[in-house]
Amino acid sequence: EAGVTQFPSHSVIEKGQTVTLRCDPISGHDNLYWYRRVMGKEIKFLLHFVKESKQDESGMPNNRFLAERTGGTYSTLKVQPAELEDSGVYFCASSLDPAPEQYFGPGTRLTVT
Amino acid sequence: ELKVEQNPLFLSMQEGKNYTIYCNYSTTSDRLYWYRQDPGKSLESLFVLLSNGAVKQEGRLMASLDTKARLSTLHITAAVHDLSATYFCAVRIWETSGSRLTFGEGTQLTVNP
Numbered sequence: 340e341a342g343v344t345q346f347p348s349h350s351v352i353e354k355g356q357t358v359t360l361r362c363d364p365i366s367g368h369d370n371l372y373w374y375r376r377v378m379g380k381e382i383k384f385l386l387h388f389v390k391e392s393k394q395d396e397s398g399m400p401n402n403r404f405l406a407e408r409t410g411g412t413y414s415t416l417k418v419q420p421a422e423l424e425d426s427g428v429y430f431c432a433s434s435l436d437p438a439p440e441q442y443f444g445p446g447t448r449l450t451v452t
Numbered sequence: 453e454l455k456v457e458q459n460p461l462f463l464s465m466q467e468g469k470n471y472t473i474y475c476n477y478s479t480t481s482d483r484l485y486w487y488r489q490d491p492g493k494s495l496e497s498l499f500v501l502l503s504n505g506a507v508k509q510e511g512r513l514m515a516s517l518d519t520k521a522r523l524s525t526l527h528i529t530a531a532v533h534d535l536s537a538t539y540f541c542a543v544r545i546w547e548t549s550g551s552r553l554t555f556g557e558g559t560q561l562t563v564n565p
Contacts, residue, residue, distance in 0.1 A: 342494065382540065382555040394550050430495065440485065441553065443495035
């Protein structure tokens, strides 16, 4: 069974540009989560989808971040315009329902210069 | 706000030695996770601890949970180079919108020959 995949693995953009990260969860997983690790700090929750609906987006840092999950399958996280402090590793995770453990993707390393 | 603190954040040890990583958390939770991450790879689930006094072992790693002290430990026995990685503990919390994981900062373990 394929795991959670993320694309790209690494992105380098200039301040002010736009970047879109993609996450493909494990097939059949209704729950999809985005997390971020900035500057080697703790991994922080960003938001949680149940199917195509945003269940909890309280961790989104500001309105420059927009997450979507069309059709309840893959999800995208757009950062527009990117700022230096957005640099970090963005992880996606999925689960069958909120109770059991979440399965993580390898992350996308975003570098904003 | 839930805080999860790991220590040490950096650990360099020799092969064959024993050591313990500590994870303290600040509020009640029903589930504690330990993850391992190799560079550029996914977060790999190592242990899920559910109840006070829970102890789980896999190879050279043993995790325990004391819910009264809000403390979990990850003990490494007779370390080998293959254990070099970053280890995260994470605590699950429930909110009206659902559950999320709150992570510690991670412990970067280097095992030297």
